[in-house]
Amino acid sequence: MGRIFAIKKYAIHDGPNIRTTVFFKGCPLRCAWCHNPEGISLFIDRIWIKNKCIACGQCLDECISGALFLKNGEIIRDGERCVACGHCVDICPALAHESTGREADVNVIMEEIKKDIVFYDQSGGGVTFSGGEPLYQPHLLLELLTVCKKSGIHRAVDTCVHAKAELVKDVAALTDLFLVDIKHMDSDVHEKFTGVSNGLILENIRLLARMDKEIRFRIPLIEGVNSDPENIEKTGRFIAGVAPESRVDLLVYHEMASSKYDKLGMPLSPFTFRKPKGKDIKRCVEQLERLGLRVFKGG
Numbered sequence: 001m002g003r004i005f006a007i008k009k010y011a012i013h014d015g016p017n018i019r020t021t022v023f024f025k026g027c028p029l030r031c032a033w034c035h036n037p038e039g040i041s042l043f044i045d046r047i048w049i050k051n052k053c054i055a056c057g058q059c060l061d062e063c064i065s066g067a068l069f070l071k072n073g074e075i076i077r078d079g080e081r082c083v084a085c086g087h088c089v090d091i092c093p094a095l096a097h098e099s100t101g102r103e104a105d106v107n108v109i110m111e112e113i114k115k116d117i118v119f120y121d122q123s124g125g126g127v128t129f130s131g132g133e134p135l136y137q138p139h140l141l142l143e144l145l146t147v148c149k150k151s152g153i154h155r156a157v158d159t160c161v162h163a164k165a166e167l168v169k170d171v172a173a174l175t176d177l178f179l180v181d182i183k184h185m186d187s188d189v190h191e192k193f194t195g196v197s198n199g200l201i202l203e204n205i206r207l208l209a210r211m212d213k214e215i216r217f218r219i220p221l222i223e224g225v226n227s228d229p230e231n232i233e234k235t236g237r238f239i240a241g242v243a244p245e246s247r248v249d250l251l252v253y254h255e256m257a258s259s260k261y262d263k264l265g266m267p268l269s270p271f272t273f274r275k276p277k278g279k280d281i282k283r284c285v286e287q288l289e290r291l292g293l294r295v296f297k298g299g
C-alpha cells in the first residue's frame with residue numbers, strides 16, 4: 001500500500017512514446033519553483049474550496065466523524081476528528097472538497113497501468129513512475145517495478161536520486177530508463193533553492209552511469225537560478241563526463257502554479273523566477289551540444 005496523487009494516461013513527455021505516469025506522494029526536496037506542490041507532502045490532506053461551494057450542507061450532514069462544521073460561512077475541518085475517509089470528496093455535488101492524494105495498493109495501480117498495454121505495445125511506450133519522488137516510497141516503487149517487469153512493460157523512473165545508494169541500486173536493477181533532474185552544480189546554490197545539497201544526487205548519477213543504466217537528463221532552465229553560462233558549462237561537462245552523448249531535455253521555466261499553492265494554503269516561494277530569454281536558451285543549447293550532448297527543448 002502507498003500514496004499517490006495522480007495517474008496520467010497517454011503521457012508523451014515522461015519518457016519515450018505513449019506512457020502511463022504514476023505520481024507518487026512525498027519528496028525530500030523543496031524546489032522553490034515546484035509545479036506539483038500536492039506531491040511534496042507524503043500526507044493526504046482534504047481541502048475545501050470556498051468559491052466552488054454551493055452551501056448545500058450535504059457534507060456537514062454526512063461526515064461520519066462529525067469533523068466538519070460551519071463557522072462564519074466557512075466549512076472547517078477538525079483535523080483531530082477527520083479519519084480521511086474521503087466521503088466528503090465523493091459526495092460534494094460542486095466538487096468543493098478535494099483530496100491531495102489517495103491510498104492505493106499495487107493491484108489497484110496495476111489495473112490502471114494494464115488498461116493501456118495496447119498503447120505501449122503499439123507505440124513502444126510504457127510506464128513512468130514520477131512524483132513527488134518515487135524513491136520516497138521504496139516498497140511501493142520496488143513492488144510496482146517488479147510486477148511491471150514480469151508483465152514485460154517498459155519502466156522509466158523520474159527521480160532526483162536523492163536517496164541511499166543501496167536503494168538506487170535496487171531500483172536500477174528493475175528499471176529500463178532513468179529521467180534525472182540536474183538543478184544546479186553549485187552545492188550551496190542547490191541547497192538554497194531545493195533545501196538539500198547536490199552531493200548525494202551527483203554521486204548517485206555516477207553510480208547509475210557505472211551500472212550502464214540509460215539516463216535521460218533534465219535541466220529545469222530558470223533565469224536567475226541556473227541558466228548562466230558558467231553553470232550550464234559545469235552541468236554539461238559533468239553529464240558528458242559520466243555519460244557521454246546523453247540526451248538532455250531543457251525544461252524551460254514557465255509560471256508557477258500559484259492557484260495550486262493558494263488551494264493548498266501553501267506560501268509561494270519568496271524568490272522571483274523568470275523564463276530565460278530566447279537568445280539565452282539558444283546559448284544553453286549550443287553550449288551543451290558543443291560537449292557532444294543531444295539537446296531537446298521543452299517546457
Ligand code: SF4
Pocket residue numbers: 052053054055056057058059060075091092093094095096097
Ligand atoms: S457538500 Fe460541497 S457544496 Fe455542499 S456544503 Fe459541502 S462543500 Fe459545500
Ligand code: SF4
Pocket residue numbers: 046062063064065066067068077081082083084085086087088089
Ligand atoms: S474525509 Fe471523511 S471524516 Fe474527514 S471530513 Fe471528509 S467525510 Fe469527514
